[in-house]
Amino acid sequence: MRAADLLAEGVAALRAAGLDGAAGDARVLLAHALGVPRDRLTLAMADPAPDSAIACFRRAIAVRAERVPVAQITGQRAFWGHSFIVTADVLDPRPETETLIEAALEQRFDTVLDLGTGSGAIVLSLLAERAQARAVAVDLSQAALDVAARNADALGVAQRVIFQHSDWFAAIEGRFDLIVSNPPYIGTPELAALAPDVRVHEPRMALVPAGDDGSGLAAYRVICAQAVRHLTPGGWLMAEIGHRQGDAVQALFHASGLVNVGLRHDLSGHPRVVLGQRKL
Template sequence: MIAADALADAIKVLNRAGVPDAPRDARKLLVDALGINPGRISLILSDPMPIQAQKLFETHIAARSKRQPVAQIIGARAFYGRDFIVTPDVLDPRPDTETLIGVALQKSFETVLDLGVGSGCILLTLLAERPHANGIGVDLSAAALNVARRNAQSLELQDRAQFQQSDWFENITGLFDLIVSNPPYIAQSEMTDLSPDVRDWEPQMALTPGGDGLQPYRTIAAKAANHLTANGCLIVEIGASQGLAVQQIFQQQNLENIAIYTDLDGRDRVVSAKTGKKAQV
């Protein structure tokens, strides 16, 4: 089959399945099936597809028509200029989370703790951008930690990144210059409104803590000061409607210099705070 015909048929299948932006996804899946650079796709559309590539593309399209995320199908997602391994055990790294990276890189740090590390995209990006920093990523999910370790090896950061199974701070000791987290924050009542790509395919424990979605922030804020150095910084990702609520939670724990940052769409996306500890002279 000619690649252009295969692509056209795939777009029709995805459109019938209700997949948003079917042409974009079909092209990404075709690129992966052919094993080519994305910039070459226009050059090969008039060529016949190898049988193996055609079969793989059909498998990809069948999976996407069931609303499995593209990143899970091809096993990778680009984030802050690097490719991260993605499986159904971790959240698909999202562009919105790059807002947290931008805020964190404005800070001075040599040690980082990432609570709920998932794929490792936050911790490993920060370590890659700061070659003298070291960090620990924790997660309750052993499967997620395995993905994070694979990404650390892929990015050649395994010597500066450690991983620990822990329920938030439970198994963590020591102090850190920076604590970051993209915790589960979707309220239970909002889960039914999620896209099936997210609701049916991404790990529930990474999406929602149940209730009002704010419990992780209460837990993190209550213990953050015990694990931050003097002038250490806490930075968390939030849902678009949670800025003021998280700010109040931080205030109740006597955190200082609280700031809310917006993403590229102007939505509240990140909250940062400092401990208020005084450096010893």
């Protein structure tokens, strides 16, 4: 069977399962099955697919039809020009989170704290850009920390990051030039409206904050209550937000004593990052 025919079969199966983006998902899964870079897939379309690749692709399509995220099937996700290992223990890094990377790289920093690191995509991308920087990355999930450590090794920055099992700041000492976080911010009432890919297959603790009152703001309250004491003078706190949370999170930043509080939008025009600075 030609690769092109196999792709058509996969697209049809995913469309029949009601998945949006069936064509894109099928192309990613076919490239994975064939072991070719995604940008070279077109060149392989006329070639016969090996039996092993056909079997691998069909298994992947069947799993995707059950709404398992593509990144969990392939085991990787491209983010900020790097390939990150992804498992069911971590959030799948989203393109909109790169807004946080862009904002952080506008500032000077030598020390970084990443709260709720997950796969490590945020902090490891920052370390890859700043060769002199060092970081502490924390998560309440040891399984997530294990994934992040594997990613640090793959990116060659493992010697510059410490992974710490911690409930936010509980096990953290010292001050940092930059604190970043993509905390859980989905309010409990919103959970049912999420796509099954996210609601069923991504870790709930990374989606809905502990002690949620329905607003999705519980994690920001904890972070803002303690961030200032862990920032160096002039240091920055930056956090990803849900697109309806800009005003509320900025108010929390102001109430914590941070100055120069601002809001950044992602490429879709949605509010995505709130940032604030400790007074000099």
